[in-house]
Amino acid sequence: MNFYFESPEFSLERTLFCGQYFRAVPCGSGYNIVLCGHSALVSQEGDRLCVSSDCLQSAEAVARALGAFDDYSDIRRLFSCDDTMNAAMQAGCGLRIMHQPLFETLISFIISQNNNIPRITGIISRLCEHFGDNSGGFYSFPSAKRLASLCESDLAPLRCGFRARYIIDASRKFASGMIDEGFVRTAPLADAAASLMQIVGVGPKVAACTLLFGADRLDSFPEDVWIKRAMAHFYKNGLPPQFAPYAGIAQQYIFVYARSFDFGSEG
DNA sequence: GCCCAGGTATAAA
DNA sequence: TTTATACATGGG
Numbered sequence: 001m002n003f004y005f006e007s008p009e010f011s012l013e014r015t016l017f018c019g020q021y022f023r024a025v026p027c028g029s030g031y032n033i034v035l036c037g038h039s040a041l042v043s044q045e046g047d048r049l050c051v052s053s054d055c056l057q058s059a060e061a062v063a064r065a066l067g068a069f070d071d072y073s074d075i076r077r078l079f080s081c082d083d084t085m086n087a088a089m090q091a092g093c094g095l096r097i098m099h100q101p102l103f104e105t106l107i108s109f110i111i112s113q114n115n116n117i118p119r120i121t122g123i124i125s126r127l128c129e130h131f132g133d134n135s136g137g138f139y140s141f142p143s144a145k146r147l148a149s150l151c152e153s154d155l156a157p158l159r160c161g162f163r164a165r166y167i168i169d170a171s172r173k174f175a176s177g178m179i180d181e182g183f184v185r186t187a188p189l190a191d192a193a194a195s196l197m198q199i200v201g202v203g204p205k206v207a208a209c210t211l212l213f214g215a216d217r218l219d220s221f222p223e224d225v226w227i228k229r230a231m232a233h234f235y236k237n238g239l240p241p242q243f244a245p246y247a248g249i250a251q252q253y254i255f256v257y258a259r260s261f262d263f264g265s266e267g
Numbered sequence: 268g269c270c271c272a273g274g275t276a277t278a279a280a
Numbered sequence: 281t282t283t284a285t286a287c288a289t290g291g292g
Contacts (some may be wrong), residue, residue, distance in 0.1 A: 019273060052273045113274040119290060120272090161288025166275090203275045255273075 003059035005049045007068040011094025012044040015066055018095045018256050020213045022108055022121045023128075032138070034064045034128070036101055039138035042066070056137075058090025067096025074112050084234045085243075085250060088257035095256065097249055098213060102181050103174055103200055104141040106196065109206045110166045123160045127167075147171035166201025173199050185215045192217065212248040221247040229260035 016031060018234045024031040030050070041052040041063045046221050051059040063069060079085040085245025096221040100108075107127070112120050124141075131146055132139035148171040155164040173179045179199070184192045189211070196207040204223070211220035221239075223231075231238065233255065 112272090112285075113290085115273060115274085116272040116291080121288090159289060162275095162286090165287080201275065205274055209273075222273070224278085226273050259273095 001052065001054070001056075001065075003053065003056055005051065005052045005059075005063045005068055007044075007049045009094060010044075010047075010049065010066075010068050011051060012042060012066070012068075012096040014036050014092060014256070015098060015220060018092065018252060019117075020098055020119070020252070022112075024057060033062070034140065035062050035098075037140055038062050039136065043230050045205070053206075054210060062085065065157065067098050067260045070096050071252040072096070072249070073168065073206055075249060076238045078246070079243065079250060079253070081189035082240060082243075084257075085253065088250075088253040090257075091260055092253040095252060096219060097252060099216060100214045101141065101178045102184060102210065102214040103144050103171075106170055106174075106199075106202070106206070107141075107147075109209040109213075110170060110199075110201055111160055111163055112196075112209075113163070113201070113206060123158050123163075125159075126158045127155075134143035144171045144174035152236060170202065175262075181215075184211070189219055193220075208248075208255070212252075217242060218234065218246050218248045221251050223251075227251060230254055233258075 008179050012031075016033070021033075023035075024033050027041055028043075030041050030233055032039070032041055038053060038058040038061050040059065042062065043050045049063060049066075051062050053062060054060040076089055079089060108120070108124055111123050128139035129140055131142035131150070147167060150168065150171075152164045152168055155167060158164065160167070179195055184195055186221065187195065192211055192215070193207040194211055197204070208220045210223035211217035212222055222238055231254070
C-alpha cells in the first residue's frame with residue numbers, strides 16, 4: 001500500500017546518499033530500503049514523500065527514521081550567519097540525519113573503515129542475506145544476539161576481510177550488555193564514545209558516526225581525514241562554537257559540499 | 268602491478 | 281605524544 005507524507009524541505013536522495021546509509025537499492029523512480037525492521041519502497045514527488053509498505057504503522061516508522069518529520073528550519077537559521085555553512089546548506093539542501101538502529105549503524109561503520117561505498121554496500125547486503133530474517137524477499141539487519149553466536153570463520157562469505165573479527169567482538173559486547181544502548185544515548189558524549197571504543201576495531205571515527213547516525217547524538221562530530229581537509233580549508237579555528245549542539249549536522253552539510261569540490265584528493 | 272577506499276591497532280621513533 | 285605500516289578485499 002502507498003502512504004503519502006508531506007515533507008517540505010526534505011530531500012530523499014540527499015538523505016539516503018549523503019554517506020550515512022548503505023542499504024538503498026534503486027527501484028524504478030524510487031528506492032527499496034529496509035529501515036528499523038521495516039522494508040519499503042520510497043520515492044518523492046515534490047514535497048510529498050511516498051512510502052510503499054505493508055501498513056501505515058510501518059510507513060510512518062520508515063518516514064520517521066528517514067527524518068522526514070524533522071524540522072531543520074531553526075538549525076538552518078542558526079547556521080545561516082556563516083558564509084561557508086550557507087554554501088554547504090545549499091549543496092546539502094534537504095538532507096536529514098537519519099534515525100537508524102544503534103547496532104546496525106555500528107556494524108555498518110565498522111565495515112566502512114578503509115573501504116569504499118560500493119563494497120560497503122555489498123558486504124552489508126551479504127550480511128543481511130546470510131544472517132538476517134527474510135520477509136517478502138527483504139532481509140532484516142541481523143541482531144547482535146544472532147551475530148554473537150557466530151565466529152569469525154562464519155563470516156567468510158561476507159568477504160569483509162579483517163573486519164570480521166571486529167563485527168564479532170561488537171556483537172558479543174552488545175549481546176552481553178557490556179555496551180548499553182541507554183548509556184550510549186544519554187551519557188556525556190565523550191563517555192558514550194569511550195563505551196563504544198571498548199570494541200576492538202572501533203576508534204573515534206566509527207564511534208562518532210555511530211553516535212550521530214544511530215543514537216540521535218546531533219552533537220557528535222565524525223572527524224576524519226576527509227572532513228579535516230575540508231575543515232582546514234573552510235575554518236581555521238574549527239566550527240563556530242555556537243554550532244556545537246548540532247556539529248554533526250553541520251559536518252554532514254560540509255561533507256556533501258566538500259565532496260562536490262573533490263577535496264578528497266587534495267594534499 | 269599499483270593505488271585507493273568517511274580507519275584502527277600496533278610498533279617504533 | 282606523534283608518525284609509519286599492516287590489515288582483506290575489490291575496483292579503477
